[in-house]
Amino acid sequence: MSGSVTLAAGAEVCHLPAFTLESGRCLAGSVLAFERQGSERAPVVVALGGISAGRHVSAHAAVAGPGWWEGCVGPGLGIDTERVQVLSFDWLGGAGGSSGPDATGSSVTTVDQARALAALLDQLGVERLHALVGASYGGMVGLQFAALFPRRVERLCVLAAAHEPDPMSTAFRCVQRSILALGRETGRERDCVALARALAMATYRGRPEFAARFAPAALPAGAELRPAVQDYLLGRGAEFAELFPAAAFALLSASIDQHRVDPAQVRTPVWLWGFDTDQIVPPEQIAALSQRLPALRQSRVLRSRFGHDGFLKETAQLRPLLREALR
Amino acid sequence: MTAISPVTASQEGPDTVGFRSSGPSPTERTLHLVGPGQVGRRLLRLLPGTSLRLCAVSDSTATVFDRSGLDPLAIAAHKERGLPLRDFAAAAAIPTELAISVVAAQVVADATGSDKASTTAAVERGRAALRNGAFLALCGKNALAAAAAEWLASEQRRQVGCNAALGGAGLQLVRELDELRARCTGLELCGNVTTTVIVQAIERGASVAEGIECAQKLGILEPDPELDLDGSDAAVKLAAVWGAVFGGAGKPGPDLATIARQHVRELDERVVRERVARGATTRLVARAGSDPQSLQVAFAEVPAGSPLAAPPDRVVYSYRLGASVRVHTGLGVGYQGTAEALLADIVQREVLR
Numbered sequence: 001m002s003g004s005v006t007l008a009a010g011a012e013v014c015h016l017p018a019f020t021l022e023s024g025r026c027l028a029g030s031v032l033a034f035e036r037q038g039s040e041r042a043p044v045v046v047a048l049g050g051i052s053a054g055r056h057v058s059a060h061a062a063v064a065g066p067g068w069w070e071g072c073v074g075p076g077l078g079i080d081t082e083r084v085q086v087l088s089f090d091w092l093g094g095a096g097g098s099s100g101p102d103a104t105g106s107s108v109t110t111v112d113q114a115r116a117l118a119a120l121l122d123q124l125g126v127e128r129l130h131a132l133v134g135a136s137y138g139g140m141v142g143l144q145f146a147a148l149f150p151r152r153v154e155r156l157c158v159l160a161a162a163h164e165p166d167p168m169s170t171a172f173r174c175v176q177r178s179i180l181a182l183g184r185e186t187g188r189e190r191d192c193v194a195l196a197r198a199l200a201m202a203t204y205r206g207r208p209e210f211a212a213r214f215a216p217a218a219l220p221a222g223a224e225l226r227p228a229v230q231d232y233l234l235g236r237g238a239e240f241a242e243l244f245p246a247a248a249f250a251l252l253s254a255s256i257d258q259h260r261v262d263p264a265q266v267r268t269p270v271w272l273w274g275f276d277t278d279q280i281v282p283p284e285q286i287a288a289l290s291q292r293l294p295a296l297r298q299s300r301v302l303r304s305r306f307g308h309d310g311f312l313k314e315t316a317q318l319r320p321l322l323r324e325a326l327r
Numbered sequence: 328m329t330a331i332s333p334v335t336a337s338q339e340g341p342d343t344v345g346f347r348s349s350g351p352s353p354t355e356r357t358l359h360l361v362g363p364g365q366v367g368r369r370l371l372r373l374l375p376g377t378s379l380r381l382c383a384v385s386d387s388t389a390t391v392f393d394r395s396g397l398d399p400l401a402i403a404a405h406k407e408r409g410l411p412l413r414d415f416a417a418a419a420a421i422p423t424e425l426a427i428s429v430v431a432a433q434v435v436a437d438a439t440g441s442d443k444a445s446t447t448a449a450v451e452r453g454r455a456a457l458r459n460g461a462f463l464a465l466c467g468k469n470a471l472a473a474a475a476a477e478w479l480a481s482e483q484r485r486q487v488g489c490n491a492a493l494g495g496a497g498l499q500l501v502r503e504l505d506e507l508r509a510r511c512t513g514l515e516l517c518g519n520v521t522t523t524v525i526v527q528a529i530e531r532g533a534s535v536a537e538g539i540e541c542a543q544k545l546g547i548l549e550p551d552p553e554l555d556l557d558g559s560d561a562a563v564k565l566a567a568v569w570g571a572v573f574g575g576a577g578k579p580g581p582d583l584a585t586i587a588r589q590h591v592r593e594l595d596e597r598v599v600r601e602r603v604a605r606g607a608t609t610r611l612v613a614r615a616g617s618d619p620q621s622l623q624v625a626f627a628e629v630p631a632g633s634p635l636a637a638p639p640d641r642v643v644y645s646y647r648l649g650a651s652v653r654v655h656t657g658l659g660v661g662y663q664g665t666a667e668a669l670l671a672d673i674v675q676r677e678v679l680r
Contacts, residue, residue, distance in 0.1 A: 003656050004499045006648070012632025013654070015641065029495075029641050029656045031634065123631070 003029050007097040010062070011055075012036070014089075014120045016099075022109045025101055032120050033097030034089040035063065037073075038081035043130030045084045045326065046117065047073060048138025049311075051252035052244060054096040055088045069135075071315025078315070078322030084130060091137075092116050093251045095244045100251065108251055110137075110259045114145040121152065128152055131326050135159035135311040136280075137252065140259045147265040155297075157271045157325050159311040159318070160278055162285040163261045163292070169280045172203045173253045180250045189246040196249065198237035206277030206307030263292035271325040272299040273318070275310035298325070357394070358673070359383040359432035359461075361423055361452060362439035363406045366466055366491070369666035370438055371403035377674065383430040386411060389418035390426035424448075427455040434673055435461045438491075438666075440550055441468040441563065450474050457486050464488035464672045466665060468563045475570025476580055479504065488672030489571075493564060494518055494642035495659025495668040498675060500571060503653065507572050513647035514572065514615045515635060518564040520660050521547055521555040522611040522626075523639040525591055529599045530608070535592055547661055558588030558611065558624040565613035565622050568644065573617045581619040588624040602628050608636050 007013065011033055018028040037060035047057045049068045058067040058074050060081065073079045073086055090096025093108040098116075100108060121129070132153050134142030139161025146156045165173075176196040183192025214229040270293050274286035283301045290299035302317050304310035311318070358379045360367055363386055374381055381399045383392040388411040391397060405415055412418050419426070427435055435456035439449060449470035456463045457478070463486060465471055471478075471492045478487045484504060490497035496518075500507070517523070524545060525538035533541065539556065542548055554560045566581050574580050589611070599609045610629045615622040629635045634654045637643040641660065646653040659668030 004503065004653060006651050006653050007634065008651050009647070011652075012630070013634050014632070015636070015638050015643075015656070017638075018640075029658045031654065031656065034632070036632075 003031070003099050005031055005033070005097050005099055007033055008063075011097055013097065014123045016116060016119050019115060019119070021101065021107070021112050023101075023107045025106055027092075027099070027101060027112075030092070030099030031097070032089050032092070032099075032116050034087060034120055036085060036087050037062065038085040039083070040085060042083060042085045044087055044126050045079055045130050046087050046132045046134075046142075047079060048088060048132070048134040048141055050136035050138065051091065051094065051249075051256070052240065053136075053138065054090045054094070057086055057088045069312070072318055072322060078319035079133060079326065080323070084326065087120075087124075087126075089117065089120060091252060093248060093255075095248045100248070106251070107258065108255055110140045110144040110255060110261075111148065113141045113255075114148050117141070117145055118149055118152065128154060131155045131157060133157040133159075133322065133326075134161060136161055136308065137256060140256065140261070143261045143263075143266055144259070146268040146270070147261050150267050153268050155269045155271070155325065156266070157273070157322065159273045160275060160281050160308050162281050162289045163259075163263045165257050165259060166280065166282060166285050168282075169203070170257050172199065172280075173257055176200055177250050177253055180246050180253075183246055190241045193244060193246045193249055194234065194237035194241035196237070197240040197244075198233040201233050201236050203279050204308045206275075206279075206305045206310070208277060208305035209307065212305065263289055264294060266293055267295050269295045269297045271297050271321070273311075273321065274301045275304040275307065275314070276301050277304055277306070278308045278310065280308040354378050355380050356434050356673075357382040357430075357432040358434045358436060359385070359427060359430050359456075361385045361427070361435065361437045362466070363402060363412070364438065364440060365662040366440075366665045366669065367436075367438035368403045368406050369663050370436060370669055371399040373666060373670050374399040377670070379434065379673065382432055383426065384412065385423040385426050387423075389413040389415070389420045390423065390430070391415050391418045392426070392430055393417070424452050424455045427452055427461075428459060431459045431461070433461055434464065436464045436466075436669055436673060437470070438466045438669060440466070441470075441492075441554070441560075442551060443469060446470055446473050453478070453487075457483060460486070462486050462488065462673065462676065464491065464669050464676075466491045466669060468492045468560070468567055472563045472566040472570065472583065475567045476574030476576070476578065479571035480508070480574045481576065484571075488669075488676050489567070490657075490672035490676075491659055491665050491669040492567065493644070493657060493659075494520075495657025495664060495671075496642055496644045496655040497657070497668070498672060499655040499657075500568065500644065501676070504571060507646050507648075507653070510648045511572050511646045511653075512617065512649070514565065514568055514613075515645040515647075516561065516565055516568065516613040516643070517610045517629075517635040517637045518613060518642040518644065519555060519558075519561045519611050520639045520642065521549075521560075522591055523637065526594070526599060526609045526611075526626075527639065529594065529596050530603050532600075534596060535594055539591065556592070557590045561611055561613040561624045562586040562588050562622070565615055565624065569615050569619070569622060572646070573615075573619075579619055581615075581622045585620075586622045586624060589626055591626075594626055606631050610635050610637070 035055040053068040090098040093100025139158040179196040183189040446469040528538035
């Protein structure tokens with residue numbers, strides 16, 4: 001009957017029509033918070049990131065603070081906001097300004113996110129996207145969107161994402177969700193969000209980066225064992241826990257593991273990029289997906305020491321690739 | 328629960344062994360419905376299967392009462408035939424306020440409509456229910472506006488439900504009221520669905536008069552349509568929410584009669600359509616700051632992405648909290664939506680007390 005969201009003053013929302021989630025639950029009266037930047041009459045590019053990313057992709061005149069993809073989106077960058085209009089939204093069920101089912105026994109899938117995007121485009125009067133560029137969870141949603149709404153997107157760029165979850169990644173996320181469940185049961189939700197996120201961070205990064213940053217140091221006799229990497233991971237986890245509710249973390253984590261797309265249904269031209277040190281979406285998965293996409297235009301595994309987070313860090317490699325794909 | 332000793336059990340026989348109940352299930356709540364009109368009858372039809380036991384129904388002619396339970400569907404059918412309750416078996420022609428005190432149900436759902444003339448009576452009924460310790464679930468916006476500071480800006484809010492009166496957005500208001508009272512600096516409401524329907528018709532090329540006809544055909548106008556068309560409905564809702572968020576004992580509240588409002592016939596169709604061309608829309612927006620003189624209701628240009636650009640199936644209540652806004656949406660629109668909002672109030676709020 002009613003919903004409550006908190007938005008930054010001036011944030012834009014789409015009032016979603018009632019629709020039934022894949023779970024069978026009807027989502028009524030909900031809103032999707034979104035953000036636009038770039039030239040108003042230009043072709044529209046949707047940019048979607050990981051589960052902790054939101055609608056604010058990069059700084060622009062209307063919203064000054066840093067976004068999640070500063071190095072790739074902006075005037076003259078890979079996604080050039082002087083040539084295109086960039087659109088993004090907060091995930092249903094996430095930590096931003098969009099609604100979502102309440103946590104108990106509910107789920108939101110990449111199909112649901114894709115349908116929400118379609119509803120947003122309907123409200124904005126956008127019939128066809130120039131491109132959808134999706135990284136990590138955003139890439140999964142992009143694949144789903146192209147499969148469900150082939151006429152609504154001209155091209156798809158998928159970074160560090162695949163048609164289904166990798167079993168080892170699922171294993172890590174199961175442990176994370178078990179930690180979150182322990183938090184609910186013991187009343188220590190925030191601590192457990194921090195711990196689960198710390199574990200997640202360890203899987204998002206690459207072995208070469210950690211080898212360079214956290215080489216084992218000499219340990220004086222009797223000293224407490226506290227490797228620098230522990231402080232790094234727990235610190236990042238604690239920052240995350242300040243902003244991200246446990247229910248949203250669990251819901252979106254599960255959404256990744258529920259993701260299934262038949263690559264044969266993705267008939268949109270696809271540019272597919274992965275990273276050689278990605279533990280979450282390993283190169284083998286990128287290869288498997290590339291063999292099954294009927295309209296693949298390019299598939300590359302990029303060298304990076306940053307693992308799955310290569311999509312955030314390897315902006316120098318990604319900019320020319322994006323520019324070329326979006327031409 | 329009565330403990331039965333093993334000796335007692337063997338003496339009394341096997342059919343009395345075990346738990347002996349002396350009353351209703353502890354989870355069942357007794358309900359007194361006031362006003363079996365359009366909304367009330369729909370509420371009656373929603374009751375089967377809930378944990379509510381209908382024990383009394385009052386209309387303007389009489390009250391029907393049975394502590395062991397009434398058949399809500401039979402009463403709904405009786406009223407749907409246009410018959411007064413005084414014609415129902417065992418009806419008692421007593422004033423409703425007295426009936427509320429005598430029945431002493433745990434929940435009183437006042438589904439009477441909103442009109443200025445009956446506001447005082449509605450407030451007195453509400454006070455009677457609250458004195459009995461009942462949970463009061465309200466439909467009437469006027470009663471809520473008149474008593475908002477008394478009922479919502481105090482501890483008594485735990486006994487008062489305003490979800491139906493506020494189009495399905497009342498549950499969230501009450502849940503977050505402590506925070507809103509501490510932090511809110513301004514209100515903006517898009518709470519009148521009728522004018523949204525009219526505006527959308529104009530945006531599609533209709534005249535104002537044709538837009539009003541469109542709303543009439545949908546059956547969504549208030550029983551007194553002028554209350555929708557002249558901004559009074561929006562003004563009352565604004566006053567109600569203002570009282571909850573900014574009101575308090577001893578504080579002067581807004582005077583409904585002096586709230587500036589705009590009639591839908593003042594809309595300029597050309598301006599409405601020009602706004603669409605700019606990627607904006609028009610909505611009847613009720614606004615207020617903390618000053619009781621600041622309340623106003625007017626048609627305003629609203630960007631297409633604004634939370635206030637609500638479609639006509641919902642109401643939106645926006646609360647300014649520093650650099651952010653809290654947005655509540657409600658789907659309690661039309662008779663059925665209002666009945667569902669009333670039931671949601673009772674089920675979600677009352678059982679949690």
